[in-house]
Amino acid sequence: MAAACRVTPTEIRGPYPADGVGGRDARINVLDLADVLRSDIRPSFAGLEGEAGGVPMQIELELTRSDDDCAVLARRAIYLWQCDAGGEYSLYTRRDVNYLRGLQPTDTAGTARFSSIVPGCYGGRAPHLHVEIFSDVEAAMGGVAPLLVSQLGLPTGPCEEVYGDRALYGDSAANLARWPAERDWAFRGDDRSHMMLAMEGDAQSGFTARARIALSA
Template sequence: MPGIHRLLVVLLPLLASVVAHKEPKTTQEVEVQRALQAAAYHCAPAIEQFTAARQRSWAQKVLAGRPSLPGYEELFAAGTYADSIAPAPNGDQTMMGCSPVKETRIQNNSCVLTPVVTEGPYYHKAGHPIRQNIAELEDGLLLLLDIGVIDVETCKPLPNVLVDIWQANATGHYAGHPTPAPHLVDEQPQVGGKRAGLLSAFPRTNEHETFLRGAWPTDANGVAQFTTIFPGYYTGRATHIHAKVFPAWTTHPNGTFSAERLLHTGQFFFDDAINVRVDNMHPYTENPIRHTRGRTRNWRDSLNIFEDSHGPEREYNPVFKLDFLGGVIQQGLMGYITMGINASATVDNFWKG
């Protein structure tokens, strides 16, 4: 590990010059990724214990006999379940009496600082609310997210960093971007190449919309939790959720924040087997491209974003580990993932068009 630390000390200051999807990737960029990969693998046992403990904690809360979840901002409020957590009488834990709760092996399920992937055109640098429940009035399959952040320099959870996420709704639209530009209404997706299947980004025409956007700081245990819906899909992209991590931010009177220094930009994905099931639920069945272009599978994701998220040697897994909240998928899902972050690095990856 000392060798890894030495390599990180040399390479991490170079991260400020690394730009997402620059072609071709330089030897320097690959070495930065490999150094962080080595650091993340050193942390793999700590990450596995970290995630397993979070899964046990969540299972205990569900097993405590709360048939209805608390609503909106209080969903994950501190102390919500403090008086009601109790072990199962026989020592066996079964979620909702149906689905077994297991200590899932994480298999280094971490999305490390690099590879950095593009934030895409739908991030709002100003106006993202600080909140845990980001669903607003959007209909869809309940999805609870448990996102852990570990510092790869110490292999310990990283408290008080801001995890900022945003995603498409069930029919594939982002808040603020409902329609294509007037002159591109009849645009067809690109054929062939890395941008295969993509359309030009829809412009921001609804400034007031904020659904499925929000940020929350990690707690003392390095965890940020969110309430949302399973994301929909749109032309050319695999089903995904975007994420950024900021070490410092300014809160504004309207409940939004601004931040400059960026630690990480990435995207999380879902197993295609789950995507196929959700495709057949309402309102996902109302996606306007369902019967024409359809959903892009992970392995066909445009810009190679799904592939790039696995790193140069495909050693990362940017796919959420999912548990059922009940006995059937329609009752909702709980997704776990852990990001490895180097808290002393800075990445300049704000979308530049």
């Protein structure tokens, strides 16, 4: 099977999912909120204020089956969340905001899009995004278990450029030097290339980040 169609493995949900199931406080569930269905995940929503600052990043996630044709999966749903520029997670280490969380359906080409920022790099982890895949939006918001829980890594080069802004990204550059993607303990296996975002752009104008997520055929 081509690497492009390789099954995206299950990875740890992490301590800060806000999905009503896992993490440090399973009572927190943004998937109960109608406003979580959004493509721009930088602002807070549902009555909370505050917007995540950082280098803009447009995220395009293509969802396919892991068959020979990489058949696209339309009308599924992707819940995405990540840390902010300072390495904080909304509703947990930043309880006053709920930004950088959103749910989107895949279109007829199997793609879901989010407007976000390049996440910071906190101690112990390389930069990454969290994703949960659902059969559709209704399942995601109705408490049905996801089809997949996984993560996507960010390549080191673009992050090094972004993290030069210490005023915004704090200790991210130093943390990245200690924990680059190739050393990240949370990803399974030695070949992580199919779980890394491909990033184009620069720290001045922002980035576009793309990845393919493949479900078992």
